[in-house]
Amino acid sequence: MKQYQLFLIDLDGTIYRGKDTIESGVNFVKRLQEKQLDYIFLTNNTTRTPQMVVDKLAGHGVKTDIQHIYTPCMATSSYILSEKKTAKVYIIGQIGLWNELLSHPEISFDDQNPDYVVVGMDTDLTYHKIRTAVRHIRNGAKFIGTNSDLNLPSGDELLPGNGSVCKMIEVASGQKPLFIGKPSNIIVDKLLERSPYSKQDCLIVGDNYLTDIHAGFNSGVDSLLTLTGVNKREDISGKRQPSYVVDNLDEFEL
Numbered sequence: 001m002k003q004y005q006l007f008l009i010d011l012d013g014t015i016y017r018g019k020d021t022i023e024s025g026v027n028f029v030k031r032l033q034e035k036q037l038d039y040i041f042l043t044n045n046t047t048r049t050p051q052m053v054v055d056k057l058a059g060h061g062v063k064t065d066i067q068h069i070y071t072p073c074m075a076t077s078s079y080i081l082s083e084k085k086t087a088k089v090y091i092i093g094q095i096g097l098w099n100e101l102l103s104h105p106e107i108s109f110d111d112q113n114p115d116y117v118v119v120g121m122d123t124d125l126t127y128h129k130i131r132t133a134v135r136h137i138r139n140g141a142k143f144i145g146t147n148s149d150l151n152l153p154s155g156d157e158l159l160p161g162n163g164s165v166c167k168m169i170e171v172a173s174g175q176k177p178l179f180i181g182k183p184s185n186i187i188v189d190k191l192l193e194r195s196p197y198s199k200q201d202c203l204i205v206g207d208n209y210l211t212d213i214h215a216g217f218n219s220g221v222d223s224l225l226t227l228t229g230v231n232k233r234e235d236i237s238g239k240r241q242p243s244y245v246v247d248n249l250d251e252f253e254l
């Protein structure tokens with residue numbers, strides 16, 4: 001088997017399932033750490049700050065630090081700053097998104113005449129916020145969606161995700177968003193821009209065929225599907241196959 005240098009690891013369904021720990025996922029990270037192989041937790045979650053992700057992982061027995069966390073929030077600021085030296089943004093989102101975007105002095109919040117409308121998961125979403133976003137997009141602001149997840153699994157429930165909210169804004173504004181998070185190649189490309197590794201060195205690891213594995217397809221990175229989360233083996237029969245499929249990550253030799 002090919003020896004990978006950098007593992008891009010999903011969280012929900014891979015390391016934990018809500019409050020439950022997925023032991024094979026936690027062991028996988030420990031095995032990487034023992035072998036001194038590099039890894040980044042690549043999540044589509046935009047509500048948490050990197051430190052909040054680190055703290056959540058600690059609760060599941062994973063010791064790591066913020067250098068090993070990469071979110072669509074970080075890829076979004078990187079994307080915006082690759083387009084503009086300074087940018088005014090209208091933000092719909094939670095602390096993870098606000099903190100990251102406004103940590104850059106070149107990016108400022110503007111609800112009058114923004115260059116970008118950035119939409120991430122916001123459980124305090126209001127009609128007013130949607131209306132403001134639509135007005136700015138209709139006036140020419142670029143529409144960015146942090147991630148396109150239509151649903152978020154929560155216990156037995158499938159909650160409306162950011163992709164569903166973006167659909168509403170898309171329909172009302174007549175503009176499609178540019179999505180940054182998985183399955184977009186943008187999040188992987190932005191991460192690799194600041195890393196010493198090339199795509200051939202990387203393996204993207206996750207439980208979701210449509211987000212994790214497609215992020216691999218879209219960015220040209222090999223992929224490993226673990227069947228510990230949303231997908232079962234039959235879900236991918238007849239479809240383009242990941243590089244590897246395992247029942248759980250204990251099966252994957254390093």
Ligand SMILES: [Mg+2]
Pocket residue numbers: 010011012013014206207208229
């Ligand atoms: Mg997942």
